[in-house]
Amino acid sequence: MKQSNKKDALIFLGPTFLTYVLFLYIPILFCFYLAFTKYDIISASEFVGLKNFTRLFTYSRTPKIYANTLKLVVMLVTMHTVFGLFLALLVRSLAHGTQHVFRFLYYFPCILTTASVAIAWRYIFNKDLGIINYFLSQVGVDAIPWLNDPFWVYGTIAIFSLWKFAGNAFLYFYIGLGNIPITYYEAARIDGANPFTVFKHITFPLLTPTIFFVVLNLFIASSQIFDEPFFLTGGGPGDATRTLNLYIYETAYREFNFGYSSAIAISLFVLLAVFTLIQLNVSKKWVNYDY
Amino acid sequence: MIINIRNKFSSPKQLITFAVAVLVGVLVLLPLMWMFATSLRVPQESLRLPPSLIPKLPLLWSNYGKVFTTLPFFKFFINSFTVAFVAMCIQLFFSAMAAFALVRIPFKGAQMVLLLILAGMMVPAQVTIIPLFIMMSKIGLYDSLYALILPNMVFPLAVFLLRQFMATIPLSYDEAAYMDGAGRFTIFFQIILPMVRSSLAVAGIMHFLLVWNDFFRPLIFITSQRYMTLPLGLYTLNGFMGNGSTSVILAGVVLSIIPPALLYAFGQKYIIEGTAAGGIKG
Known part of the structure; x- marks a missing residue:
């Protein structure tokens, strides 16, 4: 039996093992290797030591690209968390029958194809023909250059990102709120606590695991942000919205500089891992898991 | 009133x-x-x-x-469907087998194997895409549907979901079947798989949506129009055509979001469940 256990486990894990080795583990190792080479897919790869990394840290464009990514991470993590929590509290305070309708509606954009709806949103943001500026003009606001002004492009990305993905944070918070035992609220009601006290002393502390999870997930997703700048701004104007992932894409598939591109990918990977570990550690101080 | x-x-x-x-x-x-x-x-x-x-x-x-006559929309649709459906089926089958091994076959190192699988959720797509692009080019699969199907067979969430659900089924089912002379495959196919149908639906729908909506991999792996999936095809054509055909492009956009919208309308329960379960992993 023991003999066959080992054999059976191998047989059942075999296909997954094989696909993960081929399409996940080997590519990861390969990426680390490429980061130390100069490679353009046509000629043989050439070992260059740390040259890609020194270029990364000394090239005049890179600080801006890291800063853009950080700016977007801070902006999007904050906005999605606050807005998602707001929507969840809003829907939870509605009559029971209507909650499902709004949950369905608010999560709906999340399942839509980003590339498809982004095509439409580019027209919506159009300076002269877009509907946002049309409605603004009706109330006397001048046309806003949504797609080519270094300041407004961040608003553009924020609006699109919230419309498309706020449903995710909303859904996690909605589920999280539903897991808070109702008895706490009943006790508070009997004690005559006002809504702010209830939020501060019951909802918030008991929601901290969900908040942490949402923040961490948003952090991981937004530090890899690609779709929004790619579809809406193309990284511009200039380098205004060029993010790390967009830069990786461009160095690899427009300049065919796979070594350098891999080095940037590795830097993102390492930064992500370090920040995630820090957050996991800091979380022990404020996340409340016992209830 | x-x-x-x-x-x-x-x-x-x-x-x-x-x-x-x-x-x-x-x-x-x-x-x-x-x-x-x-x-x-x-x-x-x-x-x-x-x-x-x-x-x-x-x-x-x-x-x-016009979406069908002036754009190769039907071709894009078939490509998207083929990639998402084939990748989903193979992936579900493999993941179910792996989940079965992890909770229903006692062996040393199961915990380690699970960690290795779930670690896949943490890896940014950008880290693996360059090596995959080079690999696909070297073995001649670049610019084919295989380049989209093969890497998409990695979907750690499915292993996680199925493992979790299989762990709740009492081991006495396996033991009883074993006494009756059933082998591992019989137990897997005839007892366990039918019992985890709803988890298969959750993992399947989540994966299908993910692959259907994916833009990044097709962008890297596909250059010929005849292998383009819907998101990439519409994006590329939108770039070629002027503002004079915007409404045709938008008709294509509307059509392209019907399949995920239908999946959502009828499988909302599974999508919510999948999203919620993804939340446990943190």
Whole structure:
């Protein structure tokens, strides 16, 4: 039996093992290797030591690209968390029958194809023909250059990102709120606590695991942000919205500089891992898991 | 009328919350309404102001016909479906087998194997895409549907979901079947798989949506129009065509989001469950 256990486990894990080795583990190792080479897919790869990394840290464009990514991470993590929590509290305070309708509606954009709806949103943001500026003009606001002004492009990305993905944070918070035992609220009601006290002393502390999870997930997703700048701004104007992932894409598939591109990918990977570990550690101080 | 509203909302506060909720709902729907209304306009006037949010007569359903005649929409659709469906089926089968091994076959190192699989969720797509691109080019699969199907067989969430559900089935089922002379494969196919149907649906729908909506991998792996999936195809064609055919492109956009919308309408329960379960992993 023991003999066959080992054999059976191998047989059942075999296909997954094989696909993960081929399409996940080997590519990861390969990426680390490429980061130390100069490679353009046509000629043989050439070992260059740390040259890609020194270029990364000394090239005049890179600080801006890291800063853009950080700016977007801070902006999007904050906005999605606050807005998602707001929507969840809003829907939870509605009559029971209507909650499902709004949950369905608010999560709906999340399942839509980003590339498809982004095509439409580019027209919506159009300076002269877009509907946002049309409605603004009706109330006397001048046309806003949504797609080519270094300041407004961040608003553009924020609006699109919230419309498309706020449903995710909303859904996690909605589920999280539903897991808070109702008895706490009943006790508070009997004690005559006002809504702010209830939020501060019951909802918030008991929601901290969900908040942490949402923040961490948003952090991981937004530090890899690609779709929004790619579809809406193309990284511009200039380098205004060029993010790390967009830069990786461009160095690899427009300049065919796979070594350098891999080095940037590795830097993102390492930064992500370090920040995630820090957050996991800091979380022990404020996340409340016992209830 | 006023009395009716009073009956429905016990306090003015509840009326306000309801109104705010409706307002947000309208903001969610507005872009979609514009998309749909514009897709029915005369192509040359697609973007003429004022914009339409509610379809105006005459409704040009012919734009939807043009999607099929002037764009290779059907081809894109078939490609998207083939990639998402084939990847989903193979992936589910492999993941179910792995989950079965992890909880129903006692062996040393199961915990380690699980960690290795789940670690896949943490790896940014950008880290693996360059090596995969080079690998696919070298083995001649670049610019083919295989390049999209093969890497998509890695979907750690499925192993996680199926493992979790299989762990709740009492081991006595396996033991009883074993006594009756059933082998591991019989137990897997005839006892365990039928019992985890709903988890298979959750993992399947999540994966299908992910692959259907994916833009990044097709962008890297596909250059010929005949192998393009819907998101990439529409994006590329939108770049080629002028503003004079915007409504045709938007008709394509509307059609392309129908499959995920239908999946959502009928499988909402599974999608919510999948999202919620993804939340446990943190």
